[in-house]
Amino acid sequence: xxxxxxxRLIDGLGGxxxxxxxxxxxxxxxxxxxxxxxxKIPEGAEVIELKGKTVLPGLMNCHTxxxxxxxxxxxxxxxxxGPYLQGFKSAYCLRQCLEAGVTTIRDMGTPPGLGxxxxxxxxxxxxxxxxxxxxxxxxxxTGGHTFWFSKExxxxxxxxxxxxxxxxxxxxxxKMMASGSRQEGLSAKGTVWTxxxxxxxxxxxxxxxxxxxxxGRKITAHATIPSATLRIVKAGFDCTEHGEGLDKxxxxxxxxxxxxxxxxxxxxxxxxxxGHEIGMPQFEIERRRASLEKNTxxxxxxxxxxxxxxxxxxxxxxxxxxxxxxxxxxxxxLMYELGACPTPMDTIIAATxxxxxxLGVLPQVGTLEEGKLADILVIEGDPLxxxxxxxxxxLVFLDGELVVKDRRVL
Numbered sequence: 001x002x003x004x005x006x007x008r009l010i011d012g013l014g015g016x017x018x019x020x021x022x023x024x025x026x027x028x029x030x031x032x033x034x035x036x037x038x039x040k041i042p043e044g045a046e047v048i049e050l051k052g053k054t055v056l057p058g059l060m061n062c063h064t065x066x067x068x069x070x071x072x073x074x075x076x077x078x079x080x081x082g083p084y085l086q087g088f089k090s091a092y093c094l095r096q097c098l099e100a101g102v103t104t105i106r107d108m109g110t111p112p113g114l115g116x117x118x119x120x121x122x123x124x125x126x127x128x129x130x131x132x133x134x135x136x137x138x139x140x141x142t143g144g145h146t147f148w149f150s151k152e153x154x155x156x157x158x159x160x161x162x163x164x165x166x167x168x169x170x171x172x173x174x175k176m177m178a179s180g181s182r183q184e185g186l187s188a189k190g191t192v193w194t195x196x197x198x199x200x201x202x203x204x205x206x207x208x209x210x211x212x213x214x215x216g217r218k219i220t221a222h223a224t225i226p227s228a229t230l231r232i233v234k235a236g237f238d239c240t241e242h243g244e245g246l247d248k249x250x251x252x253x254x255x256x257x258x259x260x261x262x263x264x265x266x267x268x269x270x271x272x273x274x275g276h277e278i279g280m281p282q283f284e285i286e287r288r289r290a291s292l293e294k295n296t297x298x299x300x301x302x303x304x305x306x307x308x309x310x311x312x313x314x315x316x317x318x319x320x321x322x323x324x325x326x327x328x329x330x331x332x333x334l335m336y337e338l339g340a341c342p343t344p345m346d347t348i349i350a351a352t353x354x355x356x357x358x359l360g361v362l363p364q365v366g367t368l369e370e371g372k373l374a375d376i377l378v379i380e381g382d383p384l385x386x387x388x389x390x391x392x393x394x395l396v397f398l399d400g401e402l403v404v405k406d407r408r409v410l
Contacts, residue, residue, distance in 0.1 A: 001026050002402075003041050007050030008382060009033070012057040012352040012367035014345060017384065023055060025374045028400035033370055053394055054382055056348060057368050058103025058130075058375035060355035061328055062262050063241060063315025066090040066118060067110050070324040071278045078111070078149040086111060090118050093318070094129030096325035099407050101377035101393045104355065104365065106315070107134040108175050108220075108241070111149055116170035128409050130398065131375075133359055135175040136166035138222075139208065144199045145180025145222060156207035159200075163211040172359075174212045176200060178221040179228035179245065198228045205235035218360075220262075226250055233259050239358065241315070246301040255309045260358045262315040263302050265334035268292050270322040278322055303339025312340050313358055314351035326407075329390040336387060344384045374400040 002025040009021035011033070022039035024032030032039045041047065067086040068074060081089070090110070097105055107115055115134035122129040139162050140150040153162035163174055179196040200208075205221075212219045213236070220239035223229040229245035233253045239260040240246075246254075246261075254261065268288055275285040306312055314332060318325040332347050334340075341347040356366020365375045376397040381389035396404035403410055 001042055001045040002400075003045045003047045004050055004055055004376070004378065005036065005041070005047050007053045007055040007378060009368065010054060010056040010345075010348060010384070011369065012349060013369075014349055014353075017054075021055060023368065023376065025376075025397065025400050028373055030368060030370055030372050030374050030376075033368060048395070050378060050394075052380070054379050054389070055368070056377050056379070056383070057352040057366055058377050058396065058398065059101050059328055059351045059390075060104040060106075060314070060359075060366070061097065061102045061316055061318060061325075061351075062106040062313045062355050062358070063264050063317050064093075064097070064105045064107050064325060065109055065317070065319035066093045066105070066107050066325070067114055068319025069093070070319055070321060072321070074146075074320065075148050078146075083111065083114070086114060087117070090114060091121070091127045091129075093325040094118065094122065094127060095409050097130045097318075098128060098396055098398070098404050098409050099393065100326040100328050101379070101390065101396050101404070102130050102325075102328060103375040103377070103396065103398050104131040104359070104361075105133070106173060106355070106359065107132060108315075108317075109135060109138040109146075109149070112137050112151075113169055119170060128403060131365075133172045134170070135173040135220075136169045136171035138175040138177055139163070139166075140177040140180065141199045143182065145177035145196075150177060154204075156203050159204045159207045160211045163208050163215075167212070167215050167217065172217050174208060174217070174219040175241075176205070176208055176219070176221045176232070178205070178223040178232050179225050180222075196224045196228070198225065198231065200231070202231055202235060205231055205237070209236040218358075233257060239313070243302045243305075244298045246305050248304075251301070251305045251308050251310060254305065259310070260313055260354075261302070261305060261310050262313050263335065263340050264315050264317040264331075265299075265338060265340075266316040266318075266323045266327070266331045267320045269334060270327070270330060274322045280321060299338035299340075306340050306342070311354055311358075312350045313355045314347075329388055332390060333387045344387055347387060348383060 004023040009018040121127040218238040226247040356362040378395035380392035
């Protein structure tokens with residue numbers, strides 16, 4: 001039995017933090033929680049003093065790619081790494097998640113079978129890592145966005161079969177590429193990004209949503225233009241990714257239907273801020289900088305969506321160049337700075353309680369309450385004063401087990 005004593009408690013429910021708190025961990029569950037003096041400390045328990053530190057739920061990253069290394073070109077590593085190196089990279093990236101205090105991820109795409117293998121490796125204790133919810137391999141049209149690692153599927157029946165294949169491989173979500181450049185096959189080397197166009201018909205999107213919902217699971221989509229996002233929301237998708245594809249009509253429908261949104265600010269900003277550290281060519285950094293300067297509208301519409309009532313979840317698009325799996329604090333800083341979350345507390349909820357609700361696991365994790373599983377993050381400092389303090393990971397408990405101390409996986 002372990003007692004975390006004296007820290008400032010942010011339980012993820014949105015209320016006022018509790019100073020001088022006590023959290024009792026017995027086995028894999030929280031069996032006592034509250035202010036010191038009110039929550040009983042069991043006799044014989046190991047007491048960990050946390051004065052000056054903050055205790056909060058383990059973070060949840062809702063958009064990762066565990067087989068991408070955050071350094072290499074996406075298309076090149078998909079084609080060149082092979083399954084063995086992809087497996088090693090996944091194990092390394094899962095460790096990085098834990099280092100950042102992330103105890104649950106929603107992985108948005110791996111080659112066939114890798115998502116299931118990674119989940120089994122973590123569940124069996126072979127590799128340290130967070131809880132994994134995954135989509136298997138994403139679905140795209142023939143020649144569509146990221147066809148070089150996605151499952152190509154055409155027509156309602158082709159899409160239904162592809163969805164069933166992912167469920168067979170353990171997918172709890174389906175991800176579809178609802179927009180893309182249609183020019184990604186023009187380059188034999190490197191990734192080509194150009195103006196996005198819609199992908200998948202309404203009939204195909206509805207078939208996918210119906211099929212996965214019949215299996216008791218959920219569906220999301222990469223959608224970077226309003227016409228594509230409108231289609232997926234109308235088709236009954238549970239979530240949308242990225243944010244360039246929002247406009248007033250889409251936002252109103254998302255609020256009406258209760259559709260979640262995952263903004264993924266990190267890619268553009270980190271490639272500008274840190275691209276040189278991974279050897280990105282300067283012209284690529286400048287191209288991204290120019291797109292940021294032109295595309296301030298993404299931040300504006302996401303802020304509008306949040307004000308209108310669209311519920312946000314934190315996701316970093318981890319594995320993309322310059323976005324390592326242990327950098328979640330920058331995404332949370334951006335969610336607050338750019339208006340996706342009105343307060344630091346709302347930002348923490350977008351990385352804890354909201355994802356747990358979206359994933360359907362809120363009865364077990366996502367907040368710190370008596371009877372829930374002990375997925376707990378302890379950091380130096382106060383994230384409500386500075387979200388950057390989330391980088392100061394001190395302790396991470398996963399399922400009641402101490403798995404990280406001072407950003408080092410045990």
